[in-house]
Amino acid sequence: MPRTRLLIFVLGFPAVLVAGLFLAPKIVPHSTEEPHYSASDLPHAGYGPVSQGDAETKVRERIEYATELAAERPDQWLPKQVLARALRSRYLVDGNADALRDAGRQLALARSVADDGAGPALVSAEWSMEVHDLDGAEAGLAAYDKSVVKLSTGEQATALELRGDINFYRGDISAAERLYDAARKIENGPSVQVRLAVLEKSRGNFDAAITHLVNAARLDSLRTPQTLANIALQAGAIEFARGRYDVAQKWYRKADELFADYWKTKLYLGEAALVAGNTDQAAAMFENVAVDTGDPQAMDALAMLYRRSGDRQRSKAWAARASAEWEKRVGDIPSAYVAHAAEHELAFGDPARALSYARKNATTRPNGEAYLLLARALSANGQDSAAMRQLMRAERAGWKSARLYVEIAQLSAALGDEEHAAEARDMALKLNPQIYSPEATLIWFAHG
Numbered sequence: 492m493p494r495t496r497l498l499i500f501v502l503g504f505p506a507v508l509v510a511g512l513f514l515a516p517k518i519v520p521h522s523t524e525e526p527h528y529s530a531s532d533l534p535h536a537g538y539g540p541v542s543q544g545d546a547e548t549k550v551r552e553r554i555e556y557a558t559e560l561a562a563e564r565p566d567q568w569l570p571k572q573v574l575a576r577a578l579r580s581r582y583l584v585d586g587n588a589d590a591l592r593d594a595g596r597q598l599a600l601a602r603s604v605a606d607d608g609a610g611p612a613l614v615s616a617e618w619s620m621e622v623h624d625l626d627g628a629e630a631g632l633a634a635y636d637k638s639v640v641k642l643s644t645g646e647q648a649t650a651l652e653l654r655g656d657i658n659f660y661r662g663d664i665s666a667a668e669r670l671y672d673a674a675r676k677i678e679n680g681p682s683v684q685v686r687l688a689v690l691e692k693s694r695g696n697f698d699a700a701i702t703h704l705v706n707a708a709r710l711d712s713l714r715t716p717q718t719l720a721n722i723a724l725q726a727g728a729i730e731f732a733r734g735r736y737d738v739a740q741k742w743y744r745k746a747d748e749l750f751a752d753y754w755k756t757k758l759y760l761g762e763a764a765l766v767a768g769n770t771d772q773a774a775a776m777f778e779n780v781a782v783d784t785g786d787p788q789a790m791d792a793l794a795m796l797y798r799r800s801g802d803r804q805r806s807k808a809w810a811a812r813a814s815a816e817w818e819k820r821v822g823d824i825p826s827a828y829v830a831h832a833a834e835h836e837l838a839f840g841d842p843a844r845a846l847s848y849a850r851k852n853a854t855t856r857p858n859g860e861a862y863l864l865l866a867r868a869l870s871a872n873g874q875d876s877a878a879m880r881q882l883m884r885a886e887r888a889g890w891k892s893a894r895l896y897v898e899i900a901q902l903s904a905a906l907g908d909e910e911h912a913a914e915a916r917d918m919a920l921k922l923n924p925q926i927y928s929p930e931a932t933l934i935w936f937a938h939g
Contacts, residue, residue, distance in 0.1 A: 527698050528705045529738070530723060530745035539715030542751035546584045546717060553577040561597070571601035572611040579618065584717070586754055586784045592823045594618060608639035613646055613653075620656050622827035623856050628657055648678040652686055662858040662888045664690060681707040681718075688725065693859065695891030695922050697733050701726050720750035724759055731759075731934065732892065734925030736766055754780045758789060758936055766930045770800060781809070787816035791835055792935045799933075810839040821848075826855050830864055842871040853881075859890025866898075893923035 540546035557574035564570045578594035581587050595618055601611045616631025635650055655670030668690060675683050684707035691700040704722050711718060727742030740763050746756045761776030774796055780789035790813035797806035817835050820828040830852040836845035849868035853861040862885035869878035879902065885895065896919035903912035919926050 527702050528726075530726070530741045532705055533708050533719055533723060533745060533749075534714060536716040536719050536749055537712075537714035539713070539717065541716045541749075543584060543753050544751075546750075547581075550577065550581045550584050554581060566604055568601035568605040568610050571597045571604075572614055575601065575611065575614065575618070579621075586786050588785075588820050588823065591622065591827070595622065595824070602634075608637055610634065610638075612638055613649060616653050617649070620653055622824050623660065623830075624826040625657050625660055625855060627826075628653055644677050645680070648674040648680070648683070651677065652683055655686060659686075659690060659693075660856045660858045662862075662884075664693065664889045679710065681711040684710060685722070685725075692729055692732075693890055697729050700729050704729075716750040717753070720746040720753055720756060723749065724755055727759060728936070731763070732923065734893075734923040734928075734931070736763065736925070736930070739763060754784050754786065758786075758792070761792070762934060762936050765796065765933050770796065781812075785816060787813040787820070787835070788831065788936070790816065791838065794839060795935060810835075814840060825851065830856075830861065833864055833868060837867060837871055842868065846872050859885035859888045862888070863890070863895065891922065893919045893926040895919075896922065897926055 540549055554574070554577045557570065557577040561570040561574045575594040575597040578590045578597065582591040582594065598611050598615045598618055602615065605611070612631050612634035614631075616628045616635065619625075619627030619631055632650055632653060635646075651670050651674035655667040655674065658664075658670060659667035668687075671683050671686050671690065675687075684703045688700040688703035688707070691697075691703060704726050708714065708719055708722050723742045723746035727739040727746070730736075730739035730742060740760075743756060743759045743763055746753065747760065750756070757776045757780050761773045761780075764770075764776065765773035774793060777789045777793045777796065780786055781793060790809045794806045794810035794813060797803075797809065813835055817828060817832040821832050829848045833845045833848035833852060836842070836848060846865075846868040849861075849865040853865045862881045866878040866881035866885070869875075869881060882895070882898065882902075886899070896915045900912045900915035900919060903909070903915060923931070925931055
């Protein structure tokens with residue numbers, strides 16, 4: 492039976508753009524097709540909380556029980572793993588970064604009391620992967636390989652998926668795909684389908700990515716409202732990244748219908764409202780998330796919205812709040828937040844600090860997305876040639892997005908290579924026909 496566990500990816504920030512000298516590679520256009528699926532193709536939800544408020548109540552009960560169990564059995568590792576999973580569930584429900592940090596601390600305690608060949612090896616690897624700690628994930632998998640007891644083929648598939656993740660975020664997309672396919676042969680569950688969706692999106696294969704997401708929903712035997720809502724949000728973000736804003740809104744509304752008051756849905760719906768010209772509605776949604784969850788992504792979105800509308804006072808106030816929160820999160824779990832902090836610094840802070848963060852991110856996650864962010868930071872610091880080298884690394888690694896080719900086009904034109912600039916512009920428009928529209932400049936979350 493397929494596993495019911497489903498990867499839920501957190502929201503990201505835009506990371507593109509650049510300058511420098513380079514030898515232009517051949518750009519192969521990717522044809523765009525009508526999407527195979529729409530929001531109406533998602534299956535009905537199975538069981539579970541139907542709103543964030545209901546989910547928060549249930550996860551608090553889980554944490555209370557697990558905390559008592561861990562206190563009663565301080566020398567046993569399993570209760571600490573149970574508590575770590577409950578804390579992670581809180582993070583997935585309401586975005587509480589402290590819960591994610593505390594989950595990692597409980598796993599570390601569990602490892603410290605476990606006998607050789609036992610302990611939370613696979614769960615530790617999953618947590619490390621979630622916070623972008625590739626070395627930690629490898630350590631967890633190495634411990635899993637030495638485990639005395641392996642409970643199921645599902646665990647074997649999960650281990651392969653995690654090894655695929657490590658390769659993906661180290662920039663080897665082909666190796667990641669091979670490992671995901673190997674996992675799928677053992678157990679074709681929803682989590683591997685979500686991973687394949689992320690992989691295909693990174694290649695610019697948007698229809699294939701959405702197909703994998705719909706497959707994930709259909710293979711999930713539990714189909715909780717929250718997991719289906721996350722699938723709908725991912726599909727909507729893909730449509731947004733290729734300029735299908737109306738189609739994206741249908742996915743976002745489906746997410747809201749499935750799992751009411753979800754903070755992630757509010758961010759995406761807020762961005763859709765902004766692109767549609769409903770600035771007040773967008774600001775209200777972003778502020779609701781910022782106040783209720785303390786999420787610095789929402790604060791940054793507000794700061795940018797107010798900057799564009801000419802309200803410098805409110806823009807600076809929200810940027811300052813976001814800066815303090817990013818600094819705290821980077822201090823707690825650097826690997827999870829340095830990329831976001833770099834984006835914040837590029838938009839509102841210190842380019843030199845942004846470059847420091849971006850370098851750390853590229854060291855820990857040397858994939859196309861990290862190269863794009865590093866290129867942007869290098870360019871902001873006047874290192875154009877070095878920036879373009881990073882941009883070309885991203886393109887050679889198979890990373891494709893409309894924004895990537897917009898930047899290649901702009902730089903090529905600036906360097907006098909109009910032929911390559913035209914080729915890159917054509918590629919950008921094939922990936923997203925709306926990429927040169929005024930609305931595209933407003934996008935903060937679903938950037939592609």
